[in-house]
Amino acid sequence: MSTELERQLRAGFERLPKPTREASARARSAALAALGPNNRRSRGGLLLVAFAVAFVVGAGAAALAATGNLDVRIGARAQTVRPVPARLSVPPGSHGVAVVAGGKLWLATRGGLRIEGMPVSTAELSPRALYAVVGIGSSLVTLAPGKRRPWVHPTNGRVISAAWSPDGLKIAYLVARPGADELRLIEGDGSPDRLLVRRVRAVRPSWRADSLAVAYVDLRGRAAVFDLSTGLRRTFDTRRCGGAARDVAYDRRAPALAVVSAHGIAVVRRWNRPAACATLDGSASPLAAGWLERGQILLAVNRSLGGSLERLSGTNLNEAGAALGRQGLRGLATAPTGSSVAVALRRSAGVVDIAIVSGPELGGRLKLNRPLLRIRTAASAVSITWR
Amino acid sequence: MRMCSDAKLVELARRGSRDAAAELFTRHWRTAWRAAYVVTGRREFADDVAQDAFERAFAALSRFDERRPFAPWLHRIVVNRCLDLLRTERRLVAGDAELARLEWHDVSDGDQELLDAVAGLSLQRRVVVVLRYGLGYTPTAIAELLGIPTGTVNSRLARALEELRADYEVNDVDRA
Numbered sequence: 001m002s003t004e005l006e007r008q009l010r011a012g013f014e015r016l017p018k019p020t021r022e023a024s025a026r027a028r029s030a031a032l033a034a035l036g037p038n039n040r041r042s043r044g045g046l047l048l049v050a051f052a053v054a055f056v057v058g059a060g061a062a063a064l065a066a067t068g069n070l071d072v073r074i075g076a077r078a079q080t081v082r083p084v085p086a087r088l089s090v091p092p093g094s095h096g097v098a099v100v101a102g103g104k105l106w107l108a109t110r111g112g113l114r115i116e117g118m119p120v121s122t123a124e125l126s127p128r129a130l131y132a133v134v135g136i137g138s139s140l141v142t143l144a145p146g147k148r149r150p151w152v153h154p155t156n157g158r159v160i161s162a163a164w165s166p167d168g169l170k171i172a173y174l175v176a177r178p179g180a181d182e183l184r185l186i187e188g189d190g191s192p193d194r195l196l197v198r199r200v201r202a203v204r205p206s207w208r209a210d211s212l213a214v215a216y217v218d219l220r221g222r223a224a225v226f227d228l229s230t231g232l233r234r235t236f237d238t239r240r241c242g243g244a245a246r247d248v249a250y251d252r253r254a255p256a257l258a259v260v261s262a263h264g265i266a267v268v269r270r271w272n273r274p275a276a277c278a279t280l281d282g283s284a285s286p287l288a289a290g291w292l293e294r295g296q297i298l299l300a301v302n303r304s305l306g307g308s309l310e311r312l313s314g315t316n317l318n319e320a321g322a323a324l325g326r327q328g329l330r331g332l333a334t335a336p337t338g339s340s341v342a343v344a345l346r347r348s349a350g351v352v353d354i355a356i357v358s359g360p361e362l363g364g365r366l367k368l369n370r371p372l373l374r375i376r377t378a379a380s381a382v383s384i385t386w387r
Numbered sequence: 388m389r390m391c392s393d394a395k396l397v398e399l400a401r402r403g404s405r406d407a408a409a410e411l412f413t414r415h416w417r418t419a420w421r422a423a424y425v426v427t428g429r430r431e432f433a434d435d436v437a438q439d440a441f442e443r444a445f446a447a448l449s450r451f452d453e454r455r456p457f458a459p460w461l462h463r464i465v466v467n468r469c470l471d472l473l474r475t476e477r478r479l480v481a482g483d484a485e486l487a488r489l490e491w492h493d494v495s496d497g498d499q500e501l502l503d504a505v506a507g508l509s510l511q512r513r514v515v516v517v518l519r520y521g522l523g524y525t526p527t528a529i530a531e532l533l534g535i536p537t538g539t540v541n542s543r544l545a546r547a548l549e550e551l552r553a554d555y556e557v558n559d560v561d562r563a
Contacts, residue, residue: 003548005548005551005552006520006548008501009501009505009516009520009521009551010520010523012501012502013425013517013520016421016424016425016521017424018417018420019416019417019420019424019430019433019434019437020430020434023420023430023434023438024416024420026434026438027412027416027434027437027438027441028409028412028416030438030441030442031408031412031438031441031442031444031445032405032408032409032412032445033442034441034442034443034445034446035400035403035405035408035445035446035448092435092436092438092439092472093432093435093472110431
């Protein structure tokens, strides 16, 4: 028997709002793109295609065999390839993505902010992607959709990089100065700006999860942390782990700091304990590190034969998985949840794909699962922010 | 295409007909989105979840059992995606007021109260309520769709209605 409440529920669901036209159009095109190529052609058509392919391959093979250059590879069936969008798309469950390559910015947020190809020196999204902070020449600028108030802060040098604190209240940024760069701090609303450290390397700072400390690389190539609650600086010499630091990354959920060097990685969990250290072979050149769920670290590494994502776990940084690809990596970002990874991967000369990849399994192949954007750039490093 | 059954459209889409796939999308998009909207409580999540569910469904169309109806299969994917998303978000921002707040911007006051009451249900109960009263499935069909016994569906529905009755009718008294 249907009660009054059940009737109200049915009627209430009937009156629910509709999806927006934009969301419907976007979903329709994504769904149809996921359909993949037609793989059920008529038998006659298939025979005709097979005959034509056999003829062309046979003729080509005969010609190549005659020259002694024949190299035939037979593998598994070709995988369905999703088309790479020309416009940056926001992955499901995320607030926004920003990509900086070759001095240009591509940005898309769930709130409706979209930028394509804007000249900037750096860019970073706020934690919920409500704002973006960008470096334009000697100014630090925030951008926001709708009625939120943007601001412009003039600096005394070119803005090299910026990092928004996890609580969204502060921005640490680097300014290029003659001789060495400066690490500075500004509130999220653009008021007081102060100098934190005078001489640092041009490495993007990284915030501790509690927003009370920021990691950077000092002029001697050591990882260092500025504690905002005490005003103290601590340095940690990780150069024995493969040389000078070139990237620092705090775990989003714990006070553990990964320090990437020229040929290795160190993880500092406690300042009064030795850092865990993993060094790589001489041909390996680590690019960046990100934190996954359960305290695992993902290291992007380039070698002469291609790029790889290496998953490290445990206090001794044991290798838990690795995905290898033929193309070089240009950038890395982990999802806000740490459950997946976005990479910038060189596709061909001057072309880079930004895409989400599957979790690296031991001996697996680096597969692009969900393409986000394809850009033309010759940049060797691509910065990705994923919120 | 509009005269074709879902089964025929699935068959055509599997053969590569984009028109058939587009018709399937048109038929089921709004209900899938609305289900996602009520379960997740946010437009942006509903956009993501429903889009992702369609992408997954279309990508897996070749593995779909043609003898079974399309809609329950799609709705199962929607529900699973909603649950995945909400669990992930909850883990990421536990107690975050911004996420906890629901956004029934464009519904009438009466419906808003009802939806608030539905949103206050546990995820498991909310899902069965949406499937029963939003999408019109019978308890047996819900049980099959979620892979749980019919008795469990009935008890979740009964408890959900009891909870809603207490919550919504108290609000009703307040309004009066």
